[in-house]
Amino acid sequence: MIITDAAPGTPCWLDLGAPDVPAAAAFYGAVLGWEYEAMEGGEDEGMEGGMFRRDGKTVAGLGKLTESGARPAWMIYYGVPDADATTRAVEQAGGTVRVAPRDLGDWGRMAQYTDPQGGQFAVWQPGKDTGVELVDAPGSLSWTELYTSDAEAAKRFYSDVFGWWYSDMELPGGGGTYSLVTPAGLPETRMQGGIMALPAEQLTLTNGRPYWHPVFDVEDCDAAVARVTANGGSVQMGPDDAEGVGRLAVCLDPSNADFVVLTPEQQS
Numbered sequence: 001m002i003i004t005d006a007a008p009g010t011p012c013w014l015d016l017g018a019p020d021v022p023a024a025a026a027f028y029g030a031v032l033g034w035e036y037e038a039m040e041g042g043e044d045e046g047m048e049g050g051m052f053r054r055d056g057k058t059v060a061g062l063g064k065l066t067e068s069g070a071r072p073a074w075m076i077y078y079g080v081p082d083a084d085a086t087t088r089a090v091e092q093a094g095g096t097v098r099v100a101p102r103d104l105g106d107w108g109r110m111a112q113y114t115d116p117q118g119g120q121f122a123v124w125q126p127g128k129d130t131g132v133e134l135v136d137a138p139g140s141l142s143w144t145e146l147y148t149s150d151a152e153a154a155k156r157f158y159s160d161v162f163g164w165w166y167s168d169m170e171l172p173g174g175g176g177t178y179s180l181v182t183p184a185g186l187p188e189t190r191m192q193g194g195i196m197a198l199p200a201e202q203l204t205l206t207n208g209r210p211y212w213h214p215v216f217d218v219e220d221c222d223a224a225v226a227r228v229t230a231n232g233g234s235v236q237m238g239p240d241d242a243e244g245v246g247r248l249a250v251c252l253d254p255s256n257a258d259f260v261v262l263t264p265e266q267q268s
Helices: 021-032 083-092 151-162 221-230
Strands: 011-018 035-038 049-054 057-064 073-079 096-104 108-114 120-126 141-148 165-170 177-182 193-197 211-217 234-242 246-252 258-264
Touching (some): 011 141, 141 151, 221 234
Parallel strands (some): 141 193, 211 258
Antiparallel strands (some): 011 073, 049 057, 141 211, 165 177
């Protein structure tokens, strides 16, 4: 499970790059019950965006997509004690640096990378801000997931960078192997995500490149899916029941950023 203790190698932040910030804020507000708070003075400084909150707690960020050729997508950040050391580890393991480590005031230090297969991710070295304030609760992040064309290579890379360790499970019906991710030094009860191999031709959102996406806890998966479609989004898969996991659906928001909604089994 994901918690907010900022342990190294655990998810601590996520933000959405969207072409239309007000539209994205309205969509996720309707689907996940989020309240959007615009960054004060952001538009005047050419930095349109802000924070999503649920029950008064920060759950994610939202910003204007400005990178040329980039697709709307969620970026997941993993906590690290030293962003510069992580950058060196990424490069030594064959990854590339998209955004070099930089300070965001006294809030913390961030960097963004691409793994050797093309999956994009980021890190956060906390200052006075350790990241999201609500996880593993309805309307918040509960899991992270990588779809990749080469799971074994991805596992080696992220193990080299973060020290993650894995336990593999076979999916029913010959669906392949799913690798469960646990941060270094933590027990299996702290599993935080999964890595799933898919053929490049099935990675249609990214023209064959791997990609990470967030899984959001919801109280009622079917009701959440109905809100997705009623507000201009679409469904790639589901809703389906996954034994031992819960009921889930893979969704796209109106700008085609992907995410998953999951009602954990104990809530079904």
